[in-house]
Amino acid sequence: MTDHVTTHQAEEDARNETIRLWLNGRILPRAEALVSVYDSGFMLGDGVWEGIRLYDGRWAFLDEHLDRLFEAALAIDLDIGMDRAALRQAILDTAAANGMTTDAHARLMVTRGVKTRPFQHPSLSRQGPTVAIIMEHSKPKIPRPIRLATVPHIRGLPMSQDPKLNSHSKLNCILACIAAEKAGADEALMLDVHGFVNTTNACNFFIVRKGEVWTSTGDYCMNGITRGKVIRICREAGIPVFEKNFSLVETYSADEAFLTGTFGAQTPVGSIDGRRIGTGEMGPLTERLRGLYKALVAA
The missing domain is CATH 3.30.470.10 (Aminotransferase class 4, branched-chain amino acid transferase, N-terminal domain)
Structure with missing residues (x-):
């Protein structure tokens, strides 16, 4: 690409x-x-x-x-x-x-x-x-929403290598990223051991559906600090937020999707597996959460 x-x-x-x-x-x-x-x-x-x-x-x-x-x-x-x-x-x-x-x-x-x-x-x-x-x-310069591709690599069970551990051993995530690149995407969307949508190879993942913010249960992903802050600011702002199991079917029809991480804070997702998410641009709720997050950092 x-x-x-x-x-x-x-x-x-x-x-x-x-x-x-x-x-x-x-x-x-x-x-x-x-x-x-x-x-x-x-x-x-x-x-x-x-x-x-x-x-x-x-x-x-x-x-x-x-x-x-x-x-x-x-x-x-x-x-x-x-x-x-x-x-x-x-x-x-x-x-x-x-x-x-x-x-x-x-x-x-x-x-x-x-x-x-x-x-x-x-x-x-x-x-x-x-x-x-x-x-x-380091000033983030991400010129357009991220394109994701679902890959066969998963974040595994805690007794293999706990995904909550921020370890130097990142080969599983690197292979996921390579697979996404080969599929023409920027980053990999990884499922959990049950096939539910989980995380990307480098960031935590959220979708927005009908005014609600959804993210994975947290059982099989990095316990991201920015992830936790987004959940917190949603609750404080009265935005419905759910940590739950959800599938690719629900993800493809989301109104918005975004990634969270220390570097990019909230990064919009434009497409997943070739399907446009919402308008393909940053959605209004993602933009609002960006503002609330900036205010939280400043406070």
């Missing part, structure tokens, strides 16, 4: 060529922020991460992102080696080193660290965790 769009498409910013990144307690030029080929994250995808966004001098919902990071680290039995205050300070210091005050995106990553030998067992990671923060000047 000649006009391929991604949900993380940003304006080009030359300042990103000279950004400074945080790595294991040091702030380094981009070219010097390197990790070992023996690192557990590189070798096995053994790690967890958070994406955090800077608006007007404040990192949006930072406490909730840190909560989720520490929950994930506990789940995979990974000692981050830093407390919340130290991680928060590392984020603030990296922003200051880059002169960032707004429209910046941080990816905070923690892996089990460098291995003594190139094998799976976690006991081979003996040098302590690798903690890194990539921080970029």
Whole structure:
């Protein structure tokens, strides 16, 4: 497709060529922020991460992102080696080193660290965790509503790899994204183990039907912080919102559809499997939710 769009498409910013990144307690030029080929994250995808966004001098919902990071680290039995205050300070210091005050995106990553030998067992990671923060000047530039394609890849059961875990192991989602691209779409719409509409490979998914906002039950998707905020602002604004099972049949006939995520906040969906959703443009309720979300971030 000649006009391929991604949900993380940003304006080009030359300042990103000279950004400074945080790595294991040091702030380094981009070219010097390197990790070992023996690192557990590189070798096995053994790690967890958070994406955090800077608006007007404040990192949006930072406490909730840190909560989720520490929950994930506990789940995979990974000692981050830093407390919340130290991680928060590392984020603030990296922003200051880059002169960032707004429209910046941080990816905070923690892996089990460098291995003594190139094998799976976690006991081979003996040098302590690798903690890194990539921080970029980043202003979303998504020129048109996103096109989705349903793919055979699903978000699985919690006992295989819990979809709520924001892990470095993203291959399932990457394969879903590739399948969607091959089908001429921008991103993949993934179903759950029962065949109900679930999430996309990178974002949470919502539809609007007859003034109601629907999203999946949440059982098989990332527990997105932006997802939770949209549910909250719907309830506070008196907009009917439901976490429920629904099918592709109901999705194709939706009045609007949109994605949620830290980067793009609320991104409109124009078509799914070649079927136009609503007018094919951003719908009025999606636009209203965008405004309410901006107000929530500012507050």
